[in-house]
Amino acid sequence: MKKIIGVLMSFVLVLCLVTSAASANSKKNNDPFKDKRMHVQIVLFDGFDLLDALAPYEVFAAAGMYSNGAVTVELVSAEGKRSVPSGLNGPALEAQAALDPKRPGIILVPGASGKPAGNSEDTIPNILKKAMMTGLSEKLKQAFNNEEVIVATVCGGTLLPAMGGLLKDRHAVTNQIGMEALGALGAIPIEARVVEDGPRFVSGGGVTSGLDVALYLVDRELGPQIANAVEQLFEYEKRGTVWRAEGIAPIHFDEN
Amino acid sequence: MKKIIGVLMSFVLVLCLVTSAASANSKKNNDPFKDKRMHVQIVLFDGFDLLDALAPYEVFAAAGMYSNGAVTVELVSAEGKRSVPSGLNGPALEAQAALDPKRPGIILVPGASGKPAGNSEDTIPNILKKAMMTGLSEKLKQAFNNEEVIVATVCGGTLLPAMGGLLKDRHAVTNQIGMEALGALGAIPIEARVVEDGPRFVSGGGVTSGLDVALYLVDRELGPQIANAVEQLFEYEKRGTVWRAEGIAPIHFDEN
Numbered sequence: 001m002k003k004i005i006g007v008l009m010s011f012v013l014v015l016c017l018v019t020s021a022a023s024a025n026s027k028k029n030n031d032p033f034k035d036k037r038m039h040v041q042i043v044l045f046d047g048f049d050l051l052d053a054l055a056p057y058e059v060f061a062a063a064g065m066y067s068n069g070a071v072t073v074e075l076v077s078a079e080g081k082r083s084v085p086s087g088l089n090g091p092a093l094e095a096q097a098a099l100d101p102k103r104p105g106i107i108l109v110p111g112a113s114g115k116p117a118g119n120s121e122d123t124i125p126n127i128l129k130k131a132m133m134t135g136l137s138e139k140l141k142q143a144f145n146n147e148e149v150i151v152a153t154v155c156g157g158t159l160l161p162a163m164g165g166l167l168k169d170r171h172a173v174t175n176q177i178g179m180e181a182l183g184a185l186g187a188i189p190i191e192a193r194v195v196e197d198g199p200r201f202v203s204g205g206g207v208t209s210g211l212d213v214a215l216y217l218v219d220r221e222l223g224p225q226i227a228n229a230v231e232q233l234f235e236y237e238k239r240g241t242v243w244r245a246e247g248i249a250p251i252h253f254d255e256n
Numbered sequence: 257m258k259k260i261i262g263v264l265m266s267f268v269l270v271l272c273l274v275t276s277a278a279s280a281n282s283k284k285n286n287d288p289f290k291d292k293r294m295h296v297q298i299v300l301f302d303g304f305d306l307l308d309a310l311a312p313y314e315v316f317a318a319a320g321m322y323s324n325g326a327v328t329v330e331l332v333s334a335e336g337k338r339s340v341p342s343g344l345n346g347p348a349l350e351a352q353a354a355l356d357p358k359r360p361g362i363i364l365v366p367g368a369s370g371k372p373a374g375n376s377e378d379t380i381p382n383i384l385k386k387a388m389m390t391g392l393s394e395k396l397k398q399a400f401n402n403e404e405v406i407v408a409t410v411c412g413g414t415l416l417p418a419m420g421g422l423l424k425d426r427h428a429v430t431n432q433i434g435m436e437a438l439g440a441l442g443a444i445p446i447e448a449r450v451v452e453d454g455p456r457f458v459s460g461g462g463v464t465s466g467l468d469v470a471l472y473l474v475d476r477e478l479g480p481q482i483a484n485a486v487e488q489l490f491e492y493e494k495r496g497t498v499w500r501a502e503g504i505a506p507i508h509f510d511e512n
Contacts (some may be wrong), residue, residue: 016359061346065371209491233431
């Protein structure tokens with residue numbers, strides 16, 4: 001009897017070991033982040049806002065450092081390699097390559113830096129209008145049509161695809177001063193720091209929300225550990241719940 | 257009698273008007289922010305951190321826009337006008353002029369972007385050491401000695417004057433990963449987001465604290481209304497109480 005129990009116990013032990021090994025294996029194979037690679041193109045245009053572009057740039061660059069190169073990031077322009085002046089007579093940055101809407105990964109569009117309103121050439125609306133008269137307009141359309149591209153916009157950058165008619169009935173956010181214009185261009189403006197409309201379009205509010213857009217995408221695409229390491233290095237914690245059109249919608253308490 | 261009262265009343269009225277006008281005048285003359293002008297030099301060096309330098313740059317630039325030019329800001333380097341590469345193979349920025357430690361105003365020193373530790377050339381400590389072997393070292397000393405200059409540092413930027421022996425027994429903060437080194441260099445490391453040691457030296461912690469250092473200086477030098485306008489535009493609220501060596505010190509609760 002003792003012998004039978006001994007054999008049975010061994011059998012159970014072997015079974016346990018085999019099962020747990022198989023489970024560990026399947027866990028490894030099912031890890032959605034395994035061998036993940038991500039390329040980010042940050043789009044520059046004349047009059048772009050430095051911080052809108054470079055806060056996400058630096059989040060992605062640090063994510064690349066911590067992930068041993070799983071993220072790569074480059075500055076691009078619709079025209080290709082050139083020196084691109086930022087707004088408000090700010091410093092120029094060198095675009096390293098042409099924006100390629102066929103390349104899988106993230107395409108991030110910053111806003112403009114300029115006077116919030118007025119009639120002069122250096123107002124934000126005029127800088128954005130001018131940008132949409134370049135090749136950027138057609139390339140943004142191709143990016144939105146490419147199933148392998150995630151488009152992210154920051155601040156006034158959300159108004160660029162909106163001006164191109166690409167945000168009809170889509171949820172999005174931009175800088176507070178541009179929310180009315182965003183609605184007038186056919187989008188559905190949402191009061192949130194970061195808005196996700198389908199996995200392939202993520203927009204951020206004012207200037208510094210670019211940090212939150214980039215941290216959210218690093219978390220979603222590469223997992224929370226890399227995003228957390230970047231947060232610690234930057235001494236910044238991602239702000240705001242990312243809004244999505246799902247779950248229970250809150251009661252809208254009207255004033256009347 | 258009525259006539260006398262009438263004359264008296266007129267006299268009182270005139271007196272009131274004169275007094276209130278004088279008071280308004282004196283209030284105007286005593287306004288410490290009246291006709292205030294402020295020039296900011298942001299110091300670039302090989303391997304500098306983009307966000308450390310450009311987050312404050314953009315705060316000061318926006319403050320300049322909202323104050324009709326009361327703030328001016330430029331990128332400088334110890335060597336003068338040149339293209340300065342940022343760290344981690346990041347984009348270069350054009351320094352527009354030579355750092356001038358004799359010029360009154362703010363001199364802001366960013367940190368480096370690189371690997372937090374290790375032996376390779378591209379670690380943050382090695383990039384900072386290299387920077388202090390340039391003319392920057394002597395110019396920082398002159399800046400600290402100039403009564404009309406406020407020195408502000410962000411992130412690893414605090415380690416530069418510390419390496420130059422300029423922070424002996426002075427309160428300061430740097431990125432969390434550099435706090436031990438800061439103490440070893442003779443400074444008194446303080447756990448705060450922004451630390452003020454006398455009105456002429458303000459330091460900030462990790463990368464994004466550059467926003468808080470700049471917003472604090474705009475508030476202090478130009479008043480809260482301009483700082484608040486920048487906060488609204490950037491959708492960012494200054495974080496943390498600025499630490500100063502005054503007031504009641506908290507009880508230090510030891511673990512044992």
